[in-house]
Amino acid sequence: MSRQNDGFDFHDGLPQQFLDVVYRAVNFFAKWDRLSTLVGAVNLAVFRDRLRAHNLHHAGYGIGTSDDWSAGNARWRSPDGSFNSLGHPRMGMAGSRFGRNFPLPECVPDSGDDLLDPSPRVISRELLARRTFIPATTLNLLAAAWIQFETHNWFSHGLPKRGDEFKIPLHPDDDWPDRVDGCMQIRRTLKDETPRETWLGAAPTFRNNNSHWWDAGQIYGSSHSRQAEIRSHTDGKITIGPDGMLPEDPKHPGADLTGFNDNWWVGLSLLHNLFAREHNALCDALKARYPAWCDEELFQRARLINAALIAKIHTIEWTPGILAHPALKFSMRANWSGVPYRVMRFVLGKNSEAAYGIPGSPTDQHSAPYAMTEEFTSVYRLHPLIPDEMDVRRLDRGEQVRCELVNMQGVSTRVFMEDHGFTNLLYSFGTNHPGAIRLHNFPNFLRRFEKVDQPLLDVAAIDIMRDRERGVPRYNRFRELVGKRRVGTFEEITSIPGAAAKMREIYKSVDRVDLLVGLLAEDLPEGFGFSDTAFRIFILMASRRLKSDRFFTDDYRPEVYTQFGLDWIDNNGLKSVLLRHVPQLGPALEGVTNGFAPWNVL
Amino acid sequence: MAFTINIPGIIRLVVVRTPDEVLAVNDASMVGRSLSGRGGLANRSVAAKLAVFRTPGGDIWPAFRDRLDPLRAAHQAALEATLSNVGPLLQRIAPEIAELGGYVRDGTAHRSTGVIVQQAVGRLFFADYAASEESYDAARTLQAWLSAGPLRTFWIRSWGALQVSLDRIMDLSRGDMACAHATAIAMDNIVRSIEAMRRLARQGDSLTKIGPQDALAQTLRAPARVVREARDGGCAGRVRLRARSLVLLAVESARQKRADPGFAFFASAWNRCPAHSVVPALLADVWRAAKADREGRA
Numbered sequence: 097m098s099r100q101n102d103g104f105d106f107h108d109g110l111p112q113q114f115l116d117v118v119y120r121a122v123n124f125f126a127k128w129d130r131l132s133t134l135v136g137a138v139n140l141a142v143f144r145d146r147l148r149a150h151n152l153h154h155a156g157y158g159i160g161t162s163d164d165w166s167a168g169n170a171r172w173r174s175p176d177g178s179f180n181s182l183g184h185p186r187m188g189m190a191g192s193r194f195g196r197n198f199p200l201p202e203c204v205p206d207s208g209d210d211l212l213d214p215s216p217r218v219i220s221r222e223l224l225a226r227r228t229f230i231p232a233t234t235l236n237l238l239a240a241a242w243i244q245f246e247t248h249n250w251f252s253h254g255l256p257k258r259g260d261e262f263k264i265p266l267h268p269d270d271d272w273p274d275r276v277d278g279c280m281q282i283r284r285t286l287k288d289e290t291p292r293e294t295w296l297g298a299a300p301t302f303r304n305n306n307s308h309w310w311d312a313g314q315i316y317g318s319s320h321s322r323q324a325e326i327r328s329h330t331d332g333k334i335t336i337g338p339d340g341m342l343p344e345d346p347k348h349p350g351a352d353l354t355g356f357n358d359n360w361w362v363g364l365s366l367l368h369n370l371f372a373r374e375h376n377a378l379c380d381a382l383k384a385r386y387p388a389w390c391d392e393e394l395f396q397r398a399r400l401i402n403a404a405l406i407a408k409i410h411t412i413e414w415t416p417g418i419l420a421h422p423a424l425k426f427s428m429r430a431n432w433s434g435v436p437y438r439v440m441r442f443v444l445g446k447n448s449e450a451a452y453g454i455p456g457s458p459t460d461q462h463s464a465p466y467a468m469t470e471e472f473t474s475v476y477r478l479h480p481l482i483p484d485e486m487d488v489r490r491l492d493r494g495e496q497v498r499c500e501l502v503n504m505q506g507v508s509t510r511v512f513m514e515d516h517g518f519t520n521l522l523y524s525f526g527t528n529h530p531g532a533i534r535l536h537n538f539p540n541f542l543r544r545f546e547k548v549d550q551p552l553l554d555v556a557a558i559d560i561m562r563d564r565e566r567g568v569p570r571y572n573r574f575r576e577l578v579g580k581r582r583v584g585t586f587e588e589i590t591s592i593p594g595a596a597a598k599m600r601e602i603y604k605s606v607d608r609v610d611l612l613v614g615l616l617a618e619d620l621p622e623g624f625g626f627s628d629t630a631f632r633i634f635i636l637m638a639s640r641r642l643k644s645d646r647f648f649t650d651d652y653r654p655e656v657y658t659q660f661g662l663d664w665i666d667n668n669g670l671k672s673v674l675l676r677h678v679p680q681l682g683p684a685l686e687g688v689t690n691g692f693a694p695w696n697v698l
Numbered sequence: 699m700a701f702t703i704n705i706p707g708i709i710r711l712v713v714v715r716t717p718d719e720v721l722a723v724n725d726a727s728m729v730g731r732s733l734s735g736r737g738g739l740a741n742r743s744v745a746a747k748l749a750v751f752r753t754p755g756g757d758i759w760p761a762f763r764d765r766l767d768p769l770r771a772a773h774q775a776a777l778e779a780t781l782s783n784v785g786p787l788l789q790r791i792a793p794e795i796a797e798l799g800g801y802v803r804d805g806t807a808h809r810s811t812g813v814i815v816q817q818a819v820g821r822l823f824f825a826d827y828a829a830s831e832e833s834y835d836a837a838r839t840l841q842a843w844l845s846a847g848p849l850r851t852f853w854i855r856s857w858g859a860l861q862v863s864l865d866r867i868m869d870l871s872r873g874d875m876a877c878a879h880a881t882a883i884a885m886d887n888i889v890r891s892i893e894a895m896r897r898l899a900r901q902g903d904s905l906t907k908i909g910p911q912d913a914l915a916q917t918l919r920a921p922a923r924v925v926r927e928a929r930d931g932g933c934a935g936r937v938r939l940r941a942r943s944l945v946l947l948a949v950e951s952a953r954q955k956r957a958d959p960g961f962a963f964f965a966s967a968w969n970r971c972p973a974h975s976v977v978p979a980l981l982a983d984v985w986r987a988a989k990a991d992r993e994g995r996a
Contacts, residue, residue: 201730201734202734204730204764205766208727210728211727297767298765298767298768570930572941573941576941582941607728607930607932607941608932
């Protein structure tokens with residue numbers, strides 16, 4: 097135990113230690129993705145245990161107590177995520193610091209000129225810029241919207257402010273229009289102004305404006321005041337306009353009034369509207385069963401159920417959709433509902449997360465207090481999923497029109513939604529592909545992006561700088577720290593034609609390759625939509641979001657959720673939610689087993 | 699020319715010995731003070747050795763903190779401000795300087811040179827710091843811990859000498875990490891400088907002929923080795939570093955090739971020793987004291 101990790105320590109049993117040794121030997125000969133389904137799934141569990149032991153690091157809370165919680169309400173999620181852990185009430189609370197997946201001395205930014213080397217703008221132009229759209233043909237565009245919907249639940253570093261910008265020198269032939277003294281300027285991440293603990297060393301810290309928990313904070317907000325704004329205060333429901341859609345946020349033109357609406361676009365509006373409707377349907381169903389419940393009780397119970405349903409959809413639909421490997425599909429199902437083998441369940445026992453799934457198993461923080469990590473935010477930089485254009489189809493008339501995504505975001509969002517309609521846009525998203533998460537597939541409109549109250553943005557260059565300024569290790573060291581072998585040559589990273597040569601020209605040394613570039617360049621395991629290196633963080637954090645959360649573990653029980661609520665979660669998925677609120681989508685979803693796979697074009 | 703050893707699983711080491719290379723590697727972004735212990739068994743062993751230099755509360759001593767650590771910078775600035783007030787500080791330790799002067803001149807003193815030096819260094823921080831044979835033994839144990847082989851390392855740790863020494867040094871330093879570092883580890887450079895002065899004084903009539911600044915230039919000793927780790931591979935000046943190499947900066951060896959006395963203190967680098975003014979002044983005063991006594995007797 098150490099004070100650095102607030103007293104938390106990882107304990108592994110003899111079987112885990114034994115499996116660790118066995119799989120070190122197995123992996124010497126074969127990678128996990130070449131093993132049979134069950135053996136591969138156990139391999140993933142072994143990876144997860146190693147990561148739980150070595151890759152969770154506390155960076156302090158950086159925050160005091162919460163005003164958004166009142167004693168006696170421990171059966172509900174607090175608006176700001178405080179008191180999820182009753183023993184460590186600040187854990188995961190909105191405003192608390194991001195944690196780390198690596199020891200803090202590894203999370204130190206480059207010093208001096210090395211921080212800007214090589215130029216993020218050159219990387220944006222030479223390695224990331226989309227030449228022709230590379231589609232991810234096993235997915236539909238809702239999968240892209242979904243992950244942004246989820247990351248808005250998990251983290252926000254806040255909107256950068258003017259002052260002390262990074263100045264990126266521009267090449268003479270660069271056509272960047274917003275030059276200042278021959279440079280592109282990138283605003284820094286908001287500083288963490290809270291007192292630093294002496295043991296943090298040189299690792300920079302940043303605070304998460306959102307609650308870290310998987311609590312559907314993107315819908316319900318991360319503060320009491322925001323939650324009050326989105327509620328109708330009648331029967332626990334979220335405010336819906338007369339047209340059946342979320343009203344406009346008066347402080348954020350073009351965006352819907354919801355828990356968190358930064359970087360707003362049509363994809364987010366669709367999912368927010370869908371799950372606001374789901375919340376209200378849950379309120380109706382709960383009120384019918386518990387007529388004496390007040391507005392607050394109905395709201396909070398419906399929130400618990402809705403948040404768990406979203407977590408379930410993410411776990412067993414979105415994830416196997418984008419990482420379509422049999423071992424992973426098996427593992428994600430096991431994460432949620434356990435293994436399908438009675439003998440194994442009996443042997444492992446009632447409290448085993450492997451046997452019965454994480455929901456309902458004992459809460460465990462493993463080796464550090466729960467927090468989203470900077471490395472987690474880095475591996476979820478998935479902007480290549482966004483296309484520059486899409487076909488907007490009309491469900492009723494079979495027409496389609498080509499639209500640019502730049503006209504479907506920001507202040508234009510609500511107008512676009514009104515012009516094309518909720519149903520047609522859902523259908524269109526279900527029948528378009530997102531981009532593949534690869535080099536040379538970064539949406540070009542985001543590389544010259546206008547955002548209210550911000551200078552002109554090259555989001556690709558910003559993505560590179562964010563990892564660097566936050567001290568996230570570059571690609572090769574990142575590999576090492578998640579338990580993979582360092583690569584010695586650019587060719588070991590990628591077989592994308594011409595990419596290794598271009599990377600060598602820009603980076604010179606393989607150890608200088610930026611994390612994002614390495615992740616986008618890396619050759620993928622069979623069926624994978626993103627890199628195996630990013631996946632290592634994912635293995636750890638996907639389970640952790642559930643296992644650390646009292647409401648998915650100790651308190652995932654009828655007394656808290658109601659039996660009706662647990663059944664609702666068990667019996668629903670994205671497809672049933674879609675069909676409940678937009679039954680016109682029935683023919684498009686006919687025969688579709690995963691809501692994130694391409695739907696039928698009618 | 700840097701010297702590299704790479705035996706997979708055992709050691710990954712780079713020894714840097716020329717002044718330009720030492721400065722280039724010291725300044726390289728991929729080279730840091732934090733040791734991960736990766737790279738081989740020897741790398742792990744060295745990392746484990748340095749990891750013990752912490753306060754009882756777990757804080758790393760400033761001299762082992764990384765370049766961008768704000769606490770290191772703050773400590774360095776505050777300590778440098780304190781130690782730059784050279785005149786009054788030397789006045790405070792005048793008795794110890796006289797004692798050391800006597801030793802340089804005659805080769806004898808009432809107590810061991812190490813104790814006198816430790817007390818002089820300690821009194822730069824606390825006017826009433828009192829060193830003893832026990833406290834100097836503690837410092838020597840910690841110095842031995844850093845350079846010992848595996849068996850001696852095991853012996854020092856398992857018999858409790860390491861913890862006792864750390865506790866004694868921290869107690870005497872009243873929790874001041876900079877004082878602990880100075881009185882346990884950095885003081886050894888001064889002891890070696892004093893011994894060099896003694897050897898110089900014994901050579902004919904050096905004591906009469908050589909002035910304090912020349913004596914200082916001839917006897918100032920830098921740390922023999924400073925340890926770093928290359929987190930990533932790359933080039934620092936002409937030195938090619940492999941990722942996770944343990945980097946030994948042979949500062950004393952490099953210093954001998956450069957006339958600038960500031961080199962021993964990394965005076966123009968980010969990790970400038972806060973004592974870069976006071977130590978040369980102290981040594982010059984020791985020579986002056988030895989000289990004055992000699993001339994007084996004559």
